[in-house]
Amino acid sequence: MHLYAISIVSSKSSLIWIGTVFGFITTFLLALLFFLLGFEGYELGMSAFTYSLVLETLLILFLVRKFILDLSSKFVKDIFFVGDLFKFFIPLLFAAFIPAFTMPAVNACLTRLDNPEVSISAVNVGFGIFGAVSFTINGCQSTILSLISNGYNYFKIKSFSYFVGFFTLFLCSLIAWINPINNLIFSGLFSLEGELFESTLIVFRMLSFLPPFLVMEQLYVGIIMNSKSTNPIIYINICRFIVLIITLASGILIFKNFESYGAIVGGSAWSITLFFEAIFAWIFARKIKKPNIKQS
Known part of the structure; x- marks a missing residue:
């Protein structure tokens, strides 16, 4: 959520769509992969969800990396x-x-x-x-x-x-x-x-x-x-x-x-x-x- 917030305040809300769609597709593909590997029930669901969430986080971290390290940004508030x-x-x-x-x-x-x-x-x-x-x-x-x-x-x-x-x-x-x-x-x-x-x-x-x-x-x-x-x-x-x-x-x-x-x-x-x-x-x-x- 912190990384998505960075994309919003940086006027790069399109990155949210990229991360969300990537997470959805990754979850589906990982679920299919784990099914082929013999996972069943809650193990399949939790494994697919957990690994897709990690991959989605890494992707959005990569996409907003320039804004995280941007030292030129300044607060205009007190x-x-x-x-x-x-x-x-x-x-x-x-x-x-x-x-x-x-x-x-x-x-x-x-x-x-x-x-x-x-x-x-x-x-x-x-x-x-x-x-x-x-x-x-x-x-x-x-x-x-x-x-x-x-x-x-x-x-x-x-x-x-x-x-x-x-x-x-x-x-x-x-x-x-x-x-x-x-x-x-x-x-x-x-x-x-x-x-x-x-x-x-x-x-x-x-x-x-x-x-x-x-x-x-x-x-x-x-x-x-x-x-x-x-x-x-x-x-x-x-x-x-x-x-x-x-x-x-x-x-x-x-x-x-x-x-x-x-x-x-x-x-x-x-x-x-x-x-x-x-x-x-x-x-x-x-x-x-x-x-x-x-x-x-």
Whole structure:
């Protein structure tokens, strides 16, 4: 992430595409290689992911090497101290911990329900497919923050961000509700069958409405970070955690007589939590003065 940040501030965002595409292709090729070498299951997946990540890091390090060693770059801001950075990043570290805890918390809940293997697999695979389809959203926050800090028109940034969100919503809706497409992806590509197929599709459908709200969350968190006061991010994630616990507890009680019980509990926990995270981001950012803007 540090190397990608260097490429952004150096106005070389095309390097992000090079690194990301290289990482994707490398993961696929390494997975094929390890399969031919006799690797199976989690060993194949973890090996391909780990080695591709190392190679991607080395590639982006090579691509930005000139900017790392560029001694002519100077800060135009006032001199800051380590303590200032510490105060800025502590809320971000806390904010990173709670989202990272979400999947283990959901999985821990699902292990106590019927057919935990199917439930956990469905939630993880469904969320993984959703993440792959909504990859366009992943770079929104860093892009938004970079554009805001460089003085671009806030309303144009907002419009473009929501365009990305609704375009991704369109893609997710096609996959979620058009049978030939979801059969091709879930059954043909991922070889899901029977109950696992049905449960995974339920999870994906529960997540499919989220892209505009994910963009909304990244937009308002970008505004908060641009204000140099990251404490609201702590409050957003505390509220997110509370919603997660309430959703899991209520889901266990409400959906216990439904088919695909575990998938509904896990999928609803993820979708409702991420939805309210966007709402909380808007609540805490709405009173922050929008950045001074200039026409791009």
